[in-house]
Amino acid sequence: MQKRINEIIQKLKDADAILVGASNGLSISEGYHLFANNEAFQKMFGDFQRKYGFRNLLDGMYARYPEEEKWAYMARMIKHYTNDYQVTPAMQALVKLIGTRPYFIVTSNGEGHFEAAGFAAENIYEIEGNMLTMQCSKACHTKLYPAHDVIEKLAAAEEDGKVAKNLIPKCPVCGASMCIHSAVEPCFIPDDDANERLQAFLKEYTGKKIFILELGIGMRNQMIKAPLMKLADREENATYVTVNKGEIYITDNIKEKSYGLDGDMTEILLSLADAV
Numbered sequence: 001m002q003k004r005i006n007e008i009i010q011k012l013k014d015a016d017a018i019l020v021g022a023s024n025g026l027s028i029s030e031g032y033h034l035f036a037n038n039e040a041f042q043k044m045f046g047d048f049q050r051k052y053g054f055r056n057l058l059d060g061m062y063a064r065y066p067e068e069e070k071w072a073y074m075a076r077m078i079k080h081y082t083n084d085y086q087v088t089p090a091m092q093a094l095v096k097l098i099g100t101r102p103y104f105i106v107t108s109n110g111e112g113h114f115e116a117a118g119f120a121a122e123n124i125y126e127i128e129g130n131m132l133t134m135q136c137s138k139a140c141h142t143k144l145y146p147a148h149d150v151i152e153k154l155a156a157a158e159e160d161g162k163v164a165k166n167l168i169p170k171c172p173v174c175g176a177s178m179c180i181h182s183a184v185e186p187c188f189i190p191d192d193d194a195n196e197r198l199q200a201f202l203k204e205y206t207g208k209k210i211f212i213l214e215l216g217i218g219m220r221n222q223m224i225k226a227p228l229m230k231l232a233d234r235e236e237n238a239t240y241v242t243v244n245k246g247e248i249y250i251t252d253n254i255k256e257k258s259y260g261l262d263g264d265m266t267e268i269l270l271s272l273a274d275a276v
């Protein structure tokens, strides 16, 4: 393992730029588990579980129920996982790994942890939204608004799983309720500006040594993993490193330039950061 880690770090040091792709596996290593009916979920959302049968965080995000309750749920969740987030060892290791190298991050994680850890917002594309922003629930215009202060206010005002109707933020253009900027909402507005910045980054480093670091993405993922593997194939000087637990998948056409690290996300990131 250490020999491979050292080899990977040499590739990283030689690289012109780093492209990070991240999904659920990274969130889970940080204690944010969208799909688990675990103790943390039952403790924080036992009331919603009893009332609506939610089995995990995602159920409560997807479900359609009265907006005074939905906003109470979202505020409680976002306050805990985003507003009050403390940067974890996994994220600190990633910060150290990237150092001062040019980078871009593409992620389906919406909890805003990259920015909280100090990565620049302009170098992040959150393809499924960011819970610290909100949008018009009718998508009458595409502007995204900061949600941090609204979350603080609603989380503090919540009572019995509800917030007062007059506290629900309203769209400044059409007056409809706002909703959290998340792909679970039917009216979700994709962040086209961030996508353009990603495309510009890829163009800038075409033909150069691009180091692709994929963190916790399921093997069949088509949104991030498949495009990253295609990029690794297309780019002659690319290195592709995939980190996941029990789910390493590398297509044959890129295996010469690829490394799969199977195991605990935090431990692997710490090993990589130690070697850098």
Ligand SMILES: [Zn+2]
Pocket (backbone or CB within 6 Å): 136, 137, 138, 139, 140, 141, 171, 172, 173, 174, 175, 176
């Ligand atoms: Zn509107």
